[in-house]
Amino acid sequence: MAGSSPLRVAVVGAGAFGRNHLRVYRELQDAGKDVELVAVVDQNAAVAAEAVAKFGVPAFDSVAACLSAVGKLDAASVCVPTVHHATAAEPLLAAGVDLLVEKPLAADLTDADRILELARTHGRIVQAGHLERFNPAVTAARRHLHRPMFFEAHRLSVFTPRSLDVDVVLDLMIHDLDIVLSLVASPVREVRAVGLPVLSNKVDIANVRLEFENGCVANFTASRVSTERVRKLRFFQPHQYLSLDFARQDLLMIDVAAAAGMDPAQLAALAAMAQSAGQHPSAGLSLSKVAVEQGEPLRLEIESFLTAVRERSVPVVSGEDGRAALALALEINRAIADHAERTGL
Template sequence: MNPLKCAVIGVGYLGKFHAEKYAALPGCELVAVVDADPVTAAEIGDRLGVRGLTDHRALLGKVDAVSVVVPTSLHHRVARDFLEAGAHVLVEKPITVTVEEADELIRIAKEKQRVLMVGHLERFNAAVLGLDLDHHKPLFIESHRLAPFKPRANDVSVVLDLMIHDIDIILDMVDSEVERIDAKGVAVLTGDIDIANARLQFKSGCVANVTASRVSLKVERKMRMFMPNAYVSVDFQNRVLARHRKGEGEMFPGVPEILSEESVFENGDALMEEIRHFLDCIREHREPLVSGAAGRRALATAIEITNLLKVQESRSCTA
């Protein structure tokens, strides 16, 4: 089988890691990297032994697959150019700025019969891949995604920057239409929302309480899921999956025993697994774990939360 010719568009902080993975994977050939900064493009290109370009259009029709790791505002234009040229596309999250842009990418990918995958990296965390709820849907979910402030990736709110990871996982897990959303948030260090909480109520009856912060003093990435007779927690940061369920015996008279088990996963390479999955989907002509439709669904929910926060902020400013 001929190797897939691949390129990475945008080789800043995250993009350079994409480029390194393609260069290391068998069955694909990294042919170029692209960045608006010619110094960055040349530096990464020289290090990996490929061309370093400043205009992605120079590669249209010349590559089989690309990772699009440019600023969110450029996702739609760059991904659209490559899809229309017949390339498969892995675009970083969020898929686009608007739902309409996402719809267009999904339509083009379908027409061209190309793989469109969205880079929700947490789906490839070893603890998430090991998650098995025994076909039970959660009734209540609580998630916390906290991080210290970093100057990069602040072109979007904390909802589209961090919370969207958990939104994506929760929507996939619950698999029910969102019926109501309540949200609160505040800007702390940037001109946009830096810490936010959203309560999602689903038609199935499940409720998810989701908190994200990029101005915390500690790093925490945890999700807890409650269902009949069981409780499951995932520590994304430390790759720990804990299961607690009601046993047959009694802990105290009239109180059932709690049986617990914990799995600790090795420090895998989630990005490598994500890109490997993308390339496998291309070769095997199958839908990726995080399709364009899944990325659109997460984006639409994140936008609704963001709009609620903007309304709240507007009211507080006029009060």
């Protein structure tokens, strides 16, 4: 698209997420990659000034002002609060700008569909910002995937005032929903969920059970009021168990030969024992730590996005993928609300 010229990019929203996007674009530019960070957009003058001082790019208080001043813009990261994603995306897509939109894609399906329709109308790329898809441990796990039938995901964080515009399902759990949807590749048949607000006026802790049409079952727990930080996913498939740690980018695999009749709970217990002891738990079980090439998921995500922009290819995490994760998250929230009403919470 841009020939030998570097892709001209901007970041819309310079808060906690936006600052990291700014950092990665600047690092890529400084490393000689064919990308040029040309602008930042933020309505908060103090936040914008901080970005200008740190990254040396002009700041604007609106997308319109940015587009008017910088001329040609090839791509942008949309990192404003979720409720403003569609509003920020519309003028950018209309101006021919490809977008990486932070997760969740939008606050509701109406806005998500608006973004996707605008992308189709203007022939633009939209990538949903589910960066855990680019976690090297997830990439390694995909190479060992064959008919996963049971997942257990835990994503726990201590409380912070960021992202309180959405509940814990849209804030944290949606990462794991997106990953499991991509690994199972089967429609969801049943949703059961419970959640509670604790320190905010939205749900801060939730537990969910999904059953898929192919028989796979997935359990999810997400909390933003925990005393510890946990980012783990375990899954079981015929004769194999895998345990993935997102934070450490570790992948543990247990192959089962003689113990194929054990249930998932027994296999999980054996895996935990073996991992702590550093040895094989019993005859017929082979424990190994899968080689994982370490890397920053956000940088890998942005590099993948820029490749899609250059090659005009479908992103690894498409806008449609982002919509699917959002639709499931909203269905879970409805199930949580129904449970609360039934139980009088």
